[in-house]
Amino acid sequence: MTRDIDKTGLIPGKVVDRLPLYLRIVKSCLNNQVKVISSEELADAAMVNSATVRRDFTFLGSLGVRGSGYEVEVLYRAISQKLGTNHAWPVIIAGAGNLGKALTNSPGFNSNGFSVVGLFDVDARVIGSQVNDLVVQPMSELNETVKDLTNTIGIIATPPSAAEKTALDMINANILSILNFAPTLLKIDKKVRVRNVDLSLELEVMAFYSTQAANKKSEI
Amino acid sequence: MTRDIDKTGLIPGKVVDRLPLYLRIVKSCLNNQVKVISSEELADAAMVNSATVRRDFTFLGSLGVRGSGYEVEVLYRAISQKLGTNHAWPVIIAGAGNLGKALTNSPGFNSNGFSVVGLFDVDARVIGSQVNDLVVQPMSELNETVKDLTNTIGIIATPPSAAEKTALDMINANILSILNFAPTLLKIDKKVRVRNVDLSLELEVMAFYSTQAANKKSEI
């Protein structure tokens, strides 16, 4: 995960990174009719320290009740609001290969306010094909599709070679938040918010720890 | 990205996280016939501080030449060795949906020593279908496929509901390193190295920064 954007001025990036995790836990409490949760319980579920939880929540205001804990409903609203997942986020995906299709169908991309409203590709062989309830559109239709939307988030799920051009097309369509799944560092205008997600990077880090473990075993 | 495994004792997790990035940059130098690179140049490419680069490299030994820089070839070998990407890593993927197929075809999963050697599913409708040069196998064949391999890495690309059982199947097949793409925290034996990759989490963090930016704009 690359840290391309930060500097909120207000709330530390590390805290922001934990909010979605808290949100997921709190939502499962909601589903299970749990009304109140303590920082200790939440900390257990999130695998962090309870002081960290309490400190993190102070960035959302004074939400808890001393002696009792946090009302789940209150937490849910506060975190959603802070993340912005309480309102709609249209998402468009460029690249209708396996990854693009996987993301289009992914529950995380069609809940919490997010919904995939367009799937684009340049390959004539996939344009027109059906994915879920979407039809793959040519990239040339991007502007038209997003022109009446606000705060559209663009996902780059193209091959690395096409990533840069795709980013420019998105910016041209006034998309200012881009999540890039192609393993390339995009060299684009700083006013655009870019987050890079590199799936194979995780694999290499995993290899490191496996090597460590294997070495340790062989020492015995 | 969750920090489930750490505690190398030797090399800090933050440094490990940067090694794959350095490796990619160094590899591109190799491809471009660049023989020597300074910490300053590398830092620029990786978007970190040059002192950080030099400090990170001390964990790999004393690799540089004062007054000149680092030999690209030397760096490449040292980082590959430390990460373990200098030897073969068999990878098996459970879940032959769009995500599983995307990962199977992903260059990052078929380079740097990694190669996907098996793709598994429980759904009779996809078992037997061809993905790249692999045929989707039933989960019941997992043990047989990996029994002669060492250091196999298992990828969970199943729906969340099947993640836990899949993890147990992998452990049963003696797979001790698991990369989990399902949005569930696996409750399994601590001897198994698990890394969780949550794609939608990134989307929520992105939403936060977009909200920030939108708010800032409306303040003007």
Place this chain on the structure above:
DNA sequence: TAGATTGTTAATCGATTAACAATC
């Protein structure tokens, strides 16, 4: 020798957490 860049020290910065007064 002059110029450059490493490796390392020491300072700084930021994040985590133990501890506890405040208070439900």
Place this chain on the structure above:
DNA sequence: TAGATTGTTAATCGATTAACAATC
């Protein structure tokens, strides 16, 4: 009032980085 848990302080821990002596 007794018990529990928050919100916050202060200590600790770890990571980053400026600065520079070492040295190619």
